[in-house]
Amino acid sequence: MPVSDTRTTVYLAEDHPLYLESLLRILGSREEVELVGWTSDGIRAWQQIQELRPQLVVLDIQLPRMTGLEILKAIRHDGLDCKVMILSGDAAGDQVFDAVRLGVNGYLSKDATRDEIADAVSEIARGGTVLASLVQQVLANEVRDRVAVEARPSLSPREHQILRLIADGKSGPAIARELQIGAATVKTHTQNVYAKLGVPERAAAVAEAMRRGLLD
Amino acid sequence: MPVSDTRTTVYLAEDHPLYLESLLRILGSREEVELVGWTSDGIRAWQQIQELRPQLVVLDIQLPRMTGLEILKAIRHDGLDCKVMILSGDAAGDQVFDAVRLGVNGYLSKDATRDEIADAVSEIARGGTVLASLVQQVLANEVRDRVAVEARPSLSPREHQILRLIADGKSGPAIARELQIGAATVKTHTQNVYAKLGVPERAAAVAEAMRRGLLD
DNA sequence: GCGTCCCTCCGCCGATCGGGGGAGGAGATG
DNA sequence: CATCTCCTCCCCCGATCGGCGGAGGGACGC
Numbered sequence: 001m002p003v004s005d006t007r008t009t010v011y012l013a014e015d016h017p018l019y020l021e022s023l024l025r026i027l028g029s030r031e032e033v034e035l036v037g038w039t040s041d042g043i044r045a046w047q048q049i050q051e052l053r054p055q056l057v058v059l060d061i062q063l064p065r066m067t068g069l070e071i072l073k074a075i076r077h078d079g080l081d082c083k084v085m086i087l088s089g090d091a092a093g094d095q096v097f098d099a100v101r102l103g104v105n106g107y108l109s110k111d112a113t114r115d116e117i118a119d120a121v122s123e124i125a126r127g128g129t130v131l132a133s134l135v136q137q138v139l140a141n142e143v144r145d146r147v148a149v150e151a152r153p154s155l156s157p158r159e160h161q162i163l164r165l166i167a168d169g170k171s172g173p174a175i176a177r178e179l180q181i182g183a184a185t186v187k188t189h190t191q192n193v194y195a196k197l198g199v200p201e202r203a204a205a206v207a208e209a210m211r212r213g214l215l216d
Numbered sequence: 217m218p219v220s221d222t223r224t225t226v227y228l229a230e231d232h233p234l235y236l237e238s239l240l241r242i243l244g245s246r247e248e249v250e251l252v253g254w255t256s257d258g259i260r261a262w263q264q265i266q267e268l269r270p271q272l273v274v275l276d277i278q279l280p281r282m283t284g285l286e287i288l289k290a291i292r293h294d295g296l297d298c299k300v301m302i303l304s305g306d307a308a309g310d311q312v313f314d315a316v317r318l319g320v321n322g323y324l325s326k327d328a329t330r331d332e333i334a335d336a337v338s339e340i341a342r343g344g345t346v347l348a349s350l351v352q353q354v355l356a357n358e359v360r361d362r363v364a365v366e367a368r369p370s371l372s373p374r375e376h377q378i379l380r381l382i383a384d385g386k387s388g389p390a391i392a393r394e395l396q397i398g399a400a401t402v403k404t405h406t407q408n409v410y411a412k413l414g415v416p417e418r419a420a421a422v423a424e425a426m427r428r429g430l431l432d
Numbered sequence: 433g434c435g436t437c438c439c440t441c442c443g444c445c446g447a448t449c450g451g452g453g454g455a456g457g458a459g460a461t462g
Numbered sequence: 463c464a465t466c467t468c469c470t471c472c473c474c475c476g477a478t479c480g481g482c483g484g485a486g487g488g489a490c491g492c
Contacts, residue, residue, distance in 0.1 A: 400471045417450070
């Protein structure tokens, strides 16, 4: 086996000059890394990646003309066989979730030490996934929220029934009469429905319920 | 053929005590009717219907805990082979249309005479359908309106846009601010939307629009 | 028994809604 | 030019809504 088969080809895109230098040094110090190119421009990065077909791409999330996320999306969209590691200034943004959804292999904060970065590259090259701990927290919260909000079998029978009547255009008092319960009770149920659907009022509740298939 | 094969098994649900008595007398006076049970509670009615499998069910439209319409819906949903006759206090409500859509076999006003009720039961047992004349008028109006309304090419761009915002839970004034138009204008548009969709208010408009695929 | 969920009910308040009118201008289409 | 649709705006008014509290009882599982 030639040497090139045991090393990982890496492409780097980073627009902060000083940080770029540091990364170059870090990557250069690793024997298993074969740096095939770098740039500070997003579009150029995407072009080079298509040409050079590196096994691993390290992307700053904020690049001129084309962000790291967009490049990641392009890579996945075109089905390139290529690991992607994202470096982010703030590990807590919405971007984290998007990146993970796009199948990112690594997501590190720029606060990471040189060893953390170097080890992450190795780990990713071996097929692993590396997320900064803060990223993991953000993800955990996201997932928790999604589960809390979306996985709800949601409405109780009564709530469901009242939501139906609301969707039929019935007013609160009218529903109370029809179900032979107090108007206050109807109100309570509707409020609970709003809370469960994460919505502020009737019309939005109907829209959300229909999107979730709770009504028809 | 044994006698039981020539008689119709009937279950009765009615929550007004005096009216219940009258109905029991009426049904008892008919030889072709075999009353298999009765109750004044909606949920109990539905349970008993599932157990006893009567050939005909007579339901007050307003029952505690589960309305006649809901029972009718449940019967149709479960595919029970069972005629349903609804007794309604006011024959002119929205409920009429729902009942007919659910395939009700009879819909009488409580103003009906004992003979009318008894004859209706017989007619339904024979496979016929009996609707109070007032009910027929209501239906005729409904159908006329539906045709007039549904044939419409639907919403103008502005109306569509405002309906979207309504479905997002925005209030009238909020929409006005967002679109930088007068609150009165928003109101006019919403009113036009209601008219075009044949609906009385916001929540119902959203429901109808989603059914028609105007929103998502 | 204790916690949790569901269903029931109450009051207060300001904001919003929907019905009922009417009106004018812009643009297309005949 | 007449007509139509669309968009814009105005009045009044009672009914309803939604947010904010709180409360109690019944059912079910642990």
